[in-house]
Amino acid sequence: MLTNLKLLASSRLGSSIRTIAVQGSLLGLLPLFIEPDPFQFRFIFLAICTILIKGVVFPILLFKALNAADVSREVQPYVGYISSLLFGVVSLIIAFWLGNVLSLKNLPDSSLIVPVSFFGIFSGLFLIISRKRAINQVLGFLVLENGVFAFGAGVIGVTSLLIEIGILLDIFVALFVMGITVFHISQECDHIDTDKLSTLKD
Amino acid sequence: MIAGLILIPFIIGIAALLLKNISKYLLFAGAVFHALLTIFCWFKQPLPMLGGWLGIDSVGMLFLSITSLLFFVVSIYSLSYLEDESEEEKADILGVPSKSLFVACQLFFLSAMTLVITSQHLVVMWIAIEATTLASAPLIFFHRNPRSLEATWKYLLICSVGVALALLGNFFLGISASTNNKQISLVLNDLLSNASQLDPEWLKAAFILIVVGYGTKMGLAPLHTWLPDAHSESPSPVSALLSGALLNCAFLGIFRIYQICNKAGMTTLTSDVLIAFGLFSLAVSAIFILGQNDYKRLLAYSSVEHMGLLALGIGFGASGVFGSMLHTLNHSITKATLFLLAGVILLNYRSKKINEVRGILFNSKSLGILWLLGFLSISGSPPFGIFVSELTIIKAGFEQGRHIIAIITLVLLSFIFIGMATAFLNMTNGKTPTEKPLKLKPAMIYPPVVLLICSLILGFYIPLPLKEIIKNIANY
Numbered sequence: 001m002l003t004n005l006k007l008l009a010s011s012r013l014g015s016s017i018r019t020i021a022v023q024g025s026l027l028g029l030l031p032l033f034i035e036p037d038p039f040q041f042r043f044i045f046l047a048i049c050t051i052l053i054k055g056v057v058f059p060i061l062l063f064k065a066l067n068a069a070d071v072s073r074e075v076q077p078y079v080g081y082i083s084s085l086l087f088g089v090v091s092l093i094i095a096f097w098l099g100n101v102l103s104l105k106n107l108p109d110s111s112l113i114v115p116v117s118f119f120g121i122f123s124g125l126f127l128i129i130s131r132k133r134a135i136n137q138v139l140g141f142l143v144l145e146n147g148v149f150a151f152g153a154g155v156i157g158v159t160s161l162l163i164e165i166g167i168l169l170d171i172f173v174a175l176f177v178m179g180i181t182v183f184h185i186s187q188e189c190d191h192i193d194t195d196k197l198s199t200l201k202d
Numbered sequence: 203m204i205a206g207l208i209l210i211p212f213i214i215g216i217a218a219l220l221l222k223n224i225s226k227y228l229l230f231a232g233a234v235f236h237a238l239l240t241i242f243c244w245f246k247q248p249l250p251m252l253g254g255w256l257g258i259d260s261v262g263m264l265f266l267s268i269t270s271l272l273f274f275v276v277s278i279y280s281l282s283y284l285e286d287e288s289e290e291e292k293a294d295i296l297g298v299p300s301k302s303l304f305v306a307c308q309l310f311f312l313s314a315m316t317l318v319i320t321s322q323h324l325v326v327m328w329i330a331i332e333a334t335t336l337a338s339a340p341l342i343f344f345h346r347n348p349r350s351l352e353a354t355w356k357y358l359l360i361c362s363v364g365v366a367l368a369l370l371g372n373f374f375l376g377i378s379a380s381t382n383n384k385q386i387s388l389v390l391n392d393l394l395s396n397a398s399q400l401d402p403e404w405l406k407a408a409f410i411l412i413v414v415g416y417g418t419k420m421g422l423a424p425l426h427t428w429l430p431d432a433h434s435e436s437p438s439p440v441s442a443l444l445s446g447a448l449l450n451c452a453f454l455g456i457f458r459i460y461q462i463c464n465k466a467g468m469t470t471l472t473s474d475v476l477i478a479f480g481l482f483s484l485a486v487s488a489i490f491i492l493g494q495n496d497y498k499r500l501l502a503y504s505s506v507e508h509m510g511l512l513a514l515g516i517g518f519g520a521s522g523v524f525g526s527m528l529h530t531l532n533h534s535i536t537k538a539t540l541f542l543l544a545g546v547i548l549l550n551y552r553s554k555k556i557n558e559v560r561g562i563l564f565n566s567k568s569l570g571i572l573w574l575l576g577f578l579s580i581s582g583s584p585p586f587g588i589f590v591s592e593l594t595i596i597k598a599g600f601e602q603g604r605h606i607i608a609i610i611t612l613v614l615l616s617f618i619f620i621g622m623a624t625a626f627l628n629m630t631n632g633k634t635p636t637e638k639p640l641k642l643k644p645a646m647i648y649p650p651v652v653l654l655i656c657s658l659i660l661g662f663y664i665p666l667p668l669k670e671i672i673k674n675i676a677n678y
Contacts, residue, residue, distance in 0.1 A: 181358060
């Protein structure tokens with residue numbers, strides 16, 4: 001949760017990526033704390049996979065894209081950093097309110113899960129719409145995806161190994177394709193500002 | 203059997219990446235294998251796999267046939283399309299020539315779509331739908347110019363975010379399926395037979411999120427913004443597949459949750475939401491079709507229109523579902539025809555602007571006539587198939603007592619007819635000769651002709667097995 005606030009405030013891309021890595025790794029550990037019997041093979045296997053992909057592979061890919069695109073600092077976003085933080089606080093409140101309103105049966109330990117995941121989803125959406133750089137939008141997408149993932153892992157528990165791996169693989173390929181696209185945007189247009197991508201409209 | 207349908211295109215796709223010289227023929231081979239297996243499925247119902255996670259029911263059979271037919275036709279077209287594009291060969295991605303990558307991604311795309319259609323487990327379906335986005339993104343980027351780049355970026359980001367919301371919707375469905383004493387699995391049949399035990403509040407939330415999520419992918423207004431860009435900037439065979447096959451897959455996702463909600467007795471909510479989306483899509487597409495000056499965008503907005511009609515059809519329920527399913531088939535066939543013909547026009551005129559394309563009839567009788575027939579078919583004139591299915595949908599609206607909505611639909615459809623007629627007639631009429639005589643390759647003309655004949659046949663007569671299958675779906 002703190003990591004999300006940090007993301008809303010930070011302007012340096014490098015630190016944002018590291019924050020996402022931390023967030024991803026925490027997410028990988030989440031199922032282990034929730035499941036009553038955490039030392040089964042599949043839970044541990046899943047946690048290792050998540051941490052490996054979200055905590056190690058994603059940051060490497062993102063840093064590569066960053067080097068290729070040759071940028072390190074966010075230009076003026078649509079919404080300033082202070083108002084972003086304010087938005088963060090407001091959405092945090094809404095997330096807690098939602099967590100209270102939504103009645104979850106038979107889930108004693110997860111009082112914090114719902115607010116945390118909703119806060120992730122809100123911040124992710126906000127990051128996507130308020131930032132100009134393509135790579136920041138990718139980060140926003142990751143935060144959003146992390147939020148959804150936290151909700152799934154926290155509330156439903158581990159449904160099935162195959163499915164979780166499938167979802168992880170999908171997100172991994174998504175990031176890969178997005179990384180390539182970011183690279184091409186920077187090559188073709190000498191910038192990765194999406195507000196300059198506006199030739200196509202009616 | 204199902205494994206074959208999914209894995210064979212995938213394996214051939216990987217082969218296309220490795221064997222760069224013969225990748226073109228591998229595309230054709232993949233299409234033939236897939237088509238043969240699909241035909242085989244018609245004669246012998248394949249057994250479910252992986253404990254019921256994958257299986258083909260009536261809806262699946264219909265959508266599988268559409269996808270397979272379109273892919274087969276498009277693969278023939280692509281053979282000569284790729285030759286024509288050869289002058290524009292550009293740098294490679296990761297050492298793979300763009301053509302092999304194109305072929306491979308098309309095959310991956312086919313494999314992902316087949317997985318969407320055959321998956322009975324809703325989260326597996328989600329994984330497959332996200333996979334279709336990823337496999338088709340490089341296809342849209344084929345031309346490697348800033349415009350296609352922009353289209354690809356929008357497509358990737360908007361669809362991925364939309365589909366992420368659908369995943370949240372699926373998790374909500376999971377919560378609603380965990381009742382006090384047991385957990386119902388997210389396999390379609392389980393959900394349908396236990397629909398009454400689902401928690402209604404969570405189910406409602408799940409329905410809204412899934413409709414919004416997959417609706418983004420399906421191109422329902424106001425979530426359609428990626429669609430005109432992606433369809434107009436991608437190469438024509440890809441546009442044909444996106445419009446004719448991919449949008450159907452997203453529609454299938456919505457249809458599954460619709461089935462579940464209906465079983466759980468939430469018909470009013472589902473039909474209201476779907477009718478609202480459908481009507482809004484029709485209105486938006488009517489506005490943008492009138493005065494559109496790019497014929498591929500025109501076709502893309504027409505896809506938004508027809509997706510709206512599909513949503514309306516299942517919103518009306520009962521015979522509307524029958525109409526929608528028939529309409530899916532008709533729309534896919536006709537829209538693929540038009541995109542393939544648009545590809546031929548684009549190659550000859552080198553312009554996507556309607557006012558720069560003049561006198562198609564004067565320059566080539568056959569292309570002009572085909573383009574006009576395509577127009578008649580897509581705008582729902584008799585005797586083509588779309589006329590029958592649009593009529594069924596609107597009639598269902600009147601039968602359900604939704605008179606006003608049905609009348610608004612008719613008015614909007616006539617606006618769209620006028621808008622499209624202006625555009626198409628402007629393109630065919632006139633006596634402006636082109637600089638060079640038009641180059642019409644048989645492999646690029648016959649595929650649309652075949653599809654047009656299919657559409658014509660469906661206007662007169664629906665083959666019995668097909669009718670059986672659609673009836674099965676409607677009586678769920």
